[in-house]
Amino acid sequence: MNTSKRLKVAEIQRFCMHDGDGIRTTVFFKGCPLNCKWCHNPETKESKSxxxxxxxxxxxxxxxxxxxxxxxxxxxxxxxxxxxxxxxxxxxxxxxxxxxxxxxGIDYSIEELIKQIEKDVAFYGNNGGVTLSGGEPFSQGQSLIELLKACKKREINTAVETCGYANFELIKSAIRYVDTFLYDIKDTNEIRHQEYTGVSNKLILDNLFCADTMGAKTRLRCILINGINTTIEHYSRIGKLAQQLKNCQGVEFVPYHAYAGTKASFIGKEDNGNKEWIPSDEQIEEAKRVVKSYNVKVF
Incomplete structure (x- = not known):
């Protein structure tokens, strides 16, 4: 975990439309505790430049x-x-x-990063803002909290996309400064989660429920990988999970795309993109239908 007052940024993307509400500036941080075999951002996995x-x-x-x-x-x-x-x-x-x-992987001070974010403020409108993603944003430690504080001081809407595999005290300290947590649910099956991400989903789910009891607003982001988690059982568990949360805004399904393999080649890794993992339109619609049957909003 980053213990310095600087943040390691992989990339800053502007005018994003799929990382929360409205027009957003998305900051991708370096470092992630998971080892997802389908990782969409392999260049953010390692914490070093x-x-x-x-x-x-x-x-x-x-x-x-x-x-x-x-x-x-x-x-x-x-x-x-x-x-x-x-x-x-x-x-x-x-x-x-x-x-x-x-x-x-470029080091930014909080002030330097805020200046980058503020370049886009005029485009945010009523519901746009900044989304902190990665990698895993909470790998930046207390520096992330200070960045969130600085954003809220400037009345910038904040979203944090997290895998949830982090020290809860850090998540807890962020809640008051985050408008929406885009909370990744890779798989509801613990055995598969361990096999394909390298970690159990127990801490992830525990943190989700604890954050919910403290009023954290969440949107569940669920990747769909053909042949791995494209099952009725998984969709039903997502629906039930969203139902149990008091502050869940709904569910968003994110289909796997094979471009991640190409990105891996940019850092000298094997192109491991698997087109067979891309879900069909029918599978995506089925996932949405099942979750909606639990009276849960699907984005």
Whole structure:
């Protein structure tokens, strides 16, 4: 967990329409305690800064090779990056004319990040704002709370997308500064959750119920992965879960997409995107229908 007063940001996306209500600025933080096999943002998994390489942008000029003191770049017919040699000095990024290499993971102070968020305030309207995502936002520790405080001081609507696998004291301290928690429910089956994310869902659900008793407004975000959690049983459990919560706004289903595998290749990982995991339109509609049968709103 981040214990400094700085925040490690993977990316800032502007004019987002699918990360909460209205037009939003979405800040993606580095670091996540889960190891989801279907991770949509693999570049945010590690807490450290990493080098992104876009093969299609490289023109083979060898500018990166010339400035790298650790010989991490080898440019021939193919451009190979020997990541075990990379010291994360990122001199190659400064010298690449085509931006084929970029930094994923830039340190911001709270003041610096607030300035980035405030650039978009004019577009938020009545219901837009900032969404803190990742990775796992709570991996930023107390710095995240201070950022939320700064946002609320400026009357900026706040949403936090979280996997819920965090120290509850940290979540508790955030509640008064968060307008909506976009709370990820990867799977309601504990055995499958352990198998596909690397952790049990017990703490996640415990934190959800504890936050609910303290008045936290939540929207359950549920990824759909064909052949893994596309079952009536899972949909029914989601409906029952939302029913039990006093402050749940409803449920949003997020279909798996295979682009995540391509993003993994940018950080030197194997492209593990699986098109067979993409749910059909019929499966998505079935999930919505089952949850609606519990008188739960579906976004």
């Amino acid at each position: 990493q080098l992104l390489f876009y093969k299609n942008k490289c023109m083979g000029c060898k500018a990166c090779e010339a400035v790298c003191q650790n010989n991490a770049h080898s440019v021939g017919i193919e451009h190979a990056i020997l990541r075990e040699k990379c010291s994360a000095c990122f001199e190659c990024v400064k010298n690449c004319p085509t931006k084929a290499v970029e930094i994923c």
